[in-house]
Structures are given as C-alpha cells and as structure tokens.
Amino acid sequence: MPATVHNLVNDPFKALAHPIRRGIVERLAVGPATVGDTTAGFGVSKPAITKHLRVLEETGVVRREVVGRTHRLSLELAVLTEAADWMDRQRALWGRLFDVVDEYLKEDNPR
Amino acid sequence: MPATVHNLVNDPFKALAHPIRRGIVERLAVGPATVGDTTAGFGVSKPAITKHLRVLEETGVVRREVVGRTHRLSLELAVLTEAADWMDRQRALWGRLFDVVDEYLKEDNPR
Numbered sequence: 001m002p003a004t005v006h007n008l009v010n011d012p013f014k015a016l017a018h019p020i021r022r023g024i025v026e027r028l029a030v031g032p033a034t035v036g037d038t039t040a041g042f043g044v045s046k047p048a049i050t051k052h053l054r055v056l057e058e059t060g061v062v063r064r065e066v067v068g069r070t071h072r073l074s075l076e077l078a079v080l081t082e083a084a085d086w087m088d089r090q091r092a093l094w095g096r097l098f099d100v101v102d103e104y105l106k107e108d109n110p111r
Numbered sequence: 112m113p114a115t116v117h118n119l120v121n122d123p124f125k126a127l128a129h130p131i132r133r134g135i136v137e138r139l140a141v142g143p144a145t146v147g148d149t150t151a152g153f154g155v156s157k158p159a160i161t162k163h164l165r166v167l168e169e170t171g172v173v174r175r176e177v178v179g180r181t182h183r184l185s186l187e188l189a190v191l192t193e194a195a196d197w198m199d200r201q202r203a204l205w206g207r208l209f210d211v212v213d214e215y216l217k218e219d220n221p222r
Contacts, residue, residue, distance in 0.1 A: 017128040029204035077205050084202045087195045093140035
C-alpha cells in the first residue's frame with residue numbers, strides 16, 4: 001500500500017471535501033477569527049455550520065480557543081501544510097505527464 | 112459565500128478524502144495504467160476498490176478508457192490542477208501568518 005498522508009480519523013482532505021469548509025479555511029487563512037465572523041453569510045443553517053466546524057476541528061485543520069465567551073478559530077498550519085505538500089508532490093509527478101504530451105504533439109505529430 | 116472550487120457533485124477534494132483514493136492518484140500520477148495495476152495490493156475487497164474508483168470517476172479526477180477487455184485509467188489533470196491551485200492560494204495566505212508569528216517571536220519577544 002502506498003504511503004498516505006493520514007488515516008481517516010484526522011484526514012485533512014476530508015476536512016476540505018466540502019465547499020463551505022473550504023470557505024471557512026479561506027477566511028481563516030488570512031488570520032484567526034471568532035466563530036461568528038468565520039461562519040457568517042454562508043446561507044446555511046446554524047446546525048449545518050456546527051457540523052462543518054466539528055469536521056474541521058476533528059480533522060485537526062481548525063483549532064478553537066475559548067476565552068470567556070469568545071470562541072476564536074485558527075488554522076492548524078502544520079496539518080494543512082502536510083496536505084499541500086502531498087498535492088505538490090503529485091503535481092510534480094503529473095507535470096511530467098503534461099511535458100510528455102507536449103513533446104509528443106510538438107515533435108512526433110507536426111500539424 | 113466565498114468563491115469555491117467546485118460544487119459537491121464533482122468535488123476533487125471529495126475524491127482525495129480517502130487514503131486508498133490518494134494511493135490510486137499517486138499511482139496514476141506517474142502515468143496511465145490498467146485497473147488491475149492501479150488497484151493491486153491495497154489489501155481491501157474488490158467491492159471497496161470498485162466504490163473508490165467510482166468516486167474518483169464521478170468527481171472527474173480519474174478517466175476510464177475501455178479498449179476491448181482492457182480498462183485503462185488516467186488522471187484528469189485539469190481537475191486536479193484546479194484543486195492544487197486552490198491549495199497553493201491558501202498556502203500563500205497562511206504563509207504570511209507564519210511570517211507574522213516569526214516576526215513576533217524574533218522582535219517583540221526576545222528570549
């Protein structure tokens with residue numbers, strides 16, 4: 001079995017597998033924010049947002065700090081970096097596939 | 112609602128949200144292969160493999176060509192590139208967060 005980033009329990013790609021969760025990551029990528037600011041305006045119910053936040057926290061992509069009544073969210077950068085590194089390794093490999101097709105079109109099949 | 116890569120039906124991150132599916136992508140990133148070669152050795156049942164392949168095909172990450180009795184799989188590079196680009200955009204943003212923390216530790220809090 002090939003090397004894989006994570007087991008299923010804390011799989012950062014599972015965290016990213018929904019557009020609303022990616023929207024939350026996009027907001028937190030510019031800096032920590034309160035739960036209210038992070039989740040406003042997605043146009044879905046509060047229970048739905050709560051469920052998405054739970055997935056983000058369970059997978060370790062988002063961390064929650066509670067100070068008094070304020071819940072502050074931030075990205076767990078190490079976890080996301082591991083996922084981004086995996087993507088980049090695959091892109092480096094499939095980039096070579098692009099090059100092979102390019103070469104084939106240019107050299108062997110002039111039009 | 113922030114810009115998102117895809118709707119749920121063809122969400123490449125959903126395709127990547129399982130270690131076996133990432134394993135399949137890793138194998139195909141070096142080039143197209145038969146279904147047999149692509150799915151050998153994962154140590155799970157054939158129905159499980161079939162289910163994972165279906166997710167990869169439905170999300171547009173993997174393409175299947177049938178020539179006679181041979182089923183050849185290859186990556187849909189445009190779909191994966193879009194996902195990799197999203198990751199890189201977020202990494203560029205959260206990279207600035209790292210820099211801010213670095214600066215804080217260096218300049219404001221000498222130990």
